[in-house]
Amino acid sequence: MGLTSKKVLVLAVLFAVLLFVATVWLWPRLARRSWPSVGGRVGILLVTQAAIFACVGLAANQAFGFYASWADLFGQETDQGVVVDHAASGSTGPLRVVGTQQVQLAGGSRPQLTGQIQKVDxxxxxxxxxxxxxxxxxxxYFQPQYRTRTFPAAVVLTGYPGTAQALISKLNYPRTAQQLAKSxxxxxxxxxxxRPTVAPPRDTECVxxxxxxxxxxxxxxxxxxxxAAHYxxxxxxxxxxxxxxxxxxxxxxxIAMHYPAVYGAGAGLSPYYKAPIDPTTGDLFHDDKNLKNRADLGWSxxxxxxxDTSLLVTSSRQGESNYKSTLKFIDAAKATNKTRISSIILDSGGHxxxxxxxxxxAALQWISARLAER
Structure with a gap:
């Protein structure tokens, strides 16, 4: 069973409940002042607490999508990463569709009605x-009257480590986009x-x-x-x-700041503005000061x-650690003569x-409006 399987969470909760019951049942028998009894009490408490923590961890992972598999959790994911493409030019193309799934909405699941999600490499x-x-x-995209129409596109990124599936099942991007367009x-x-983690498990910070x-x-x-070559x-x-x-x-x-000729709009939800250096990132800049400064959005x-692009930043007055840095970035962007800045500031909201x-x-509507102006 996979790490994100509901069966794993149910079994973990059941195991924790059984351990709790066993603790209550066995505690009178372990109440003696002997080393075996003391060891038994310590052992059963530790096992019960570990089971409870495991339940909390599994529930948090299902809610926030931190890890996609057991291999991902233990840093053993090796099936995806940085590769060199030795195929002859044009032999297979840079994009390959490997599966499809429907967008489930009331009224049916046909692509002409709700759209379609394609899994690609x-x-x-x-x-x-x-x-x-x-x-x-x-x-x-699938309706005959639009067969010659081209569509605007937006890249949607998770946090680190994140899972791309969470953008569909937890954050509901396709469903939200479909409903907003329909209305x-x-x-x-x-x-x-x-996800931005294209060289797992390393956090490259898009550098x-x-x-x-x-x-x-x-x-x-x-x-x-x-x-663009495929759609x-x-x-x-x-x-x-x-x-x-x-x-x-x-x-x-x-990406929007560095590639404005491609990206006319970039929205950062709870972003930070400077790449961290920690064990997950390793040495990102190799003592290259120019590269480090370029990755510091406040400096650049x-x-x-x-x-010449439009940027949207979000934060909360209470609950987000980026509030002050977001205000500083807004002021810096407003002082330019080309970069257009917008914001969403909530009264309260965590990360x-x-x-x-x-x-x-609101972010999708903002992007759509900015691309429509192009």
Missing amino acids: IVGRRSHIASPAFIYLPPE GKMQPMILVML DIPEGPQTEKFFGRDLPDAV RVDKKPGGWGVVGDSTGGYCALK IKHLPAP NFNTWKREIP
Whole structure:
């Protein structure tokens, strides 16, 4: 059974309950002042507490999508990562569809009514990075009257480590996009959903690491090219959007700022503005000061030429640690003559799925409106 299986959570809860009952039942027998009795009490308490913590951890993982599998949890995931594509040019293409699933809504599940989600494998021709992704195609994509129409597209990123499936099952991006388009609040849009961790388990922070994964190049150039080669996507300058939460929010802002000719709008939900350096990232910059400064969004918005793009940032007055840094970034962006800045500031909201679900509808409408202006 997989880490995210409901059966695993149910079994863990059942095991914890049985241990609790056993503790209550056996405690009188272990009340003696002997070493075996003391050891028994300590042992049964530790096992019971470990079972309870396991239940809490499994429930949190199902709610927030931190790890997708047992291998992912224990850092043993090796089936995806940085690869070199040795296939002959044009032999298979940079994008391959490997499966489909329907968007389940009231009234049916046919693609012409609710759209379709396609699972794909994408290979970057320049970055040599391979990554899985989910592509949401709106209902109009399958309707005969729109067979020659092209659609705007937006990249949707998780946090770290995150799972792309959580963008569908927990944050409800496809369902929200379909409902907003149906009500006329946004234009039909293709969503490219994946996590920024394209070289697992390393957290590359969407940086082109010297002698390492070229993650920014993958998102900035390879990903849009691969999708545009396979789907009917608008190819006008700045015709793409990008949105993400937490680490994905930082990546979304940075990609839009560094590739404004591709991304006309970038939305960071609870973003930070400077790449951290910790055991999950390793050495991202290799003492390259220019690369480090370029990855610092607060520094680059002040010292580099202002990008001609639109940015959206979100935070909360209570519950988010990025509130003050977000206000500083807004002020810095407002001082430029090209970068357009918008914000969503909640009165209260933590760094979690519930907060982002409150912001996603407005963020999608904002991206749709900015791309419509292009």
